[in-house]
Amino acid sequence: MIPVEKRKRSAMIKNIQNAIRSEQIISQSALELKFLDLCWHKNVYGCTTFRATMYMSRPPFNGITEVYVGLNDWGLIVINAKKFSILLNIPLKHVVARYEMKPHIEIIGRDNRNVEYVFTLATKQAQLINNLLKQIKNKKEATRN
DSSP states (O other), rough: OOSHHHHHHHHHHHHHHHHHHSSOSSHHHHHHHHHHHHHHTSSTTTEOOOOOOOEEETSOOOEEEEEEEEOOOSSSEEEETTTTEEEEEEEGGEEEEEOSSSSSSEEEEOOOTTOOOEEEEEEETTHHHHHHHHHHHOOOOOOHH
């Protein structure tokens, strides 16, 4: 994610440039491998992303927010669509979804600090989110056994 604010974006670019200068990278492919190695350790890496409207009736996010919802084998990540900042990180084992009526899916989850979140996502892709969540959980469960 690239910061929206000019000051933060400039700082990020300067940090990247300094990191490149300090590294003894021999080739383009070595630089690409180093970049991918950094990405692989982020929980947003490899997410299938959906655009949605999030409805939440209690803190920390009262009201309606436009979001991107990311799903992968780590869990569910909710990103503010305007600020491109991560709002929620919910590990897969703590995500429960209830899909009963189109186009809404209710999500109940706990983050790593054991804070519980209950919110509704409104999107035409609610059924896809529900199906993908089930598939990922089933595959994770099958690999444990």
